[in-house]
Amino acid sequence: MKPLDLRRHNDIIAFKSADDTIIGFHAYNLEIAEMSPESFEQMTKIDINTGAIPDSKLATDSETQEALSALDTWNNEVNSHVKNGKLDFGIRSITLNVNQICNLKCRYCAAGGDGTYGEPTNQLSIEKTLPQLKFFMNQIQPGRKFSISFVGGEPLLHPDAIHAIYVYVVNEAAKLNITPSLQIVTNGTLLSGRTLDIIRTMKINLTFSIDGSKKYNDIARPAKNGQSSTDMTVSAIKSILADRGQVQTVGFSAICSQDCPDMLDTYHFFETLKPDWIDFVFAYSEKSSDLNQRFIDDLSQIAKLAYQAGGEKKLRQIKTFDLYFRLLDNQQRLENFCGAGKTYLMVDAKNRLYTCPWDVGINQESVGHDEQYDMAKLTNYSKSLIELNNCQTCWARHLCGGGCMHINREHTGDKHKKNSLFCKRTRSLILVAIMYYKLARAA
Helix, strand or coil: CCCCEEEEEEEEEEECCCCCCCEEEEECCCCEEEECHHHCCCCCCCCCCCCCCCCCCCCHHHHHHHHHHHHHHHHCCCCCCCCCCCCCCCEEEEEEEECCCCECCCCCCCCCCCCCCCCCEEEEHEEEEEEHHHHHCCCCCCCCCEEEEEECCCCCCCHHHHHHHHHHHHHHHHHHCCEEEEEEECCCCCHHHHHHHHHHHHCCCCEEECCCHHHHHHHHEECCCCCCHHHHHHHHHHHHHHCCCCCCCCEEEEECCCCCCCCCHHHHHHHHHHEEEEEEEEEECCHHHHHHHHHHHHHHHHHHHHHHHHHHHHHHEEEEHHHHHHHHHHHCCCCCCEEEEEEEEEEECCCEECCHHCCCCHHHCCCEEEEEEEEHHHHCCCCCHHHHHHCCCCHHHHHHCCCCCHHHHHHCCCCCCCCCHHHHHHHHHHHHHHHHHHHHHCC
């Protein structure tokens, strides 16, 4: 993807689409509009890596003054329909480590390299977990949603534990008049026989972690027993898609890494399996700027192929673009990339609480255990991530939400010091989303 002629005036950015239409985006109002060439010419050129507000140009003649006045008028408008993204404390989403062991040894694994987080744990205690979940569910207001993601290690090593927790949560949610939303994230290699029968009885969303075809996935995600993990995962995918039972959605999550750099190839492979949705994720610890650019280019091409094949509906099967479309449709500012420490907590297999899945095993990052959490520690997360990560001037802030604290720490050593690769990647894909949003809404 060739560099865009990207320009900015205060909270407005603009760029030319493929047909030379000038698309403007109001960063605070979340508005997208076609702009005049005259106004575009008066905007300051910026680089995709720049989040600071450039100095405004000075008017030198009446034509320039008119163009700048039009920009200022739009910039200063207040969109009363836009909703702020402030998150008050109240845990509504939990990720639950069913275990901390795995039958794969993924080369980029952020859970200690083997799914254990450095503390192998065969299975969580159901006796401790049920009252812990009830504690959090009791704090949910009637009519609201409570989300649980079952992860590991590999959670399907213990399908009976998942099912027991599932039944408990569904029954308690009905008593409390709250809506449970449950997800299992699995490598899929164990989804057969009795385990498959159990999963089909559950109203869940099923996420398969798979990075593409065998030529990539078997390298990035090798099985400990030497067999092809891809063959086992694909077999499970075909079985569940042929007969879902109660399963609500089936999606794939692919990690872009040095071992699996070709997301375009992965997309074509996924299309042969026909999932409900796809999530492409850049490996958290990956530091290659070349691979980062390839990821951007591949997702831009994937967006083009998807839109050509099925318009907005097909494009929005890709989770990245669906998120941006939802925020723009709902006129909802995002002030937090995630709800860490505000609306979200992680429960490890020993029932300790963390604000991030990748903090598990780091003792100083624990914010509680069982039915107790440390409000003094959680107070550190009370501000929005836009503020905590110093993103107040970035034009992408309200579609990004301030960035990922784990990625920041992985790359810079500080949760609140931004990672340039993440910023470039996110801004670039937001621009792709803005272009297709304008195209879809003009249709």
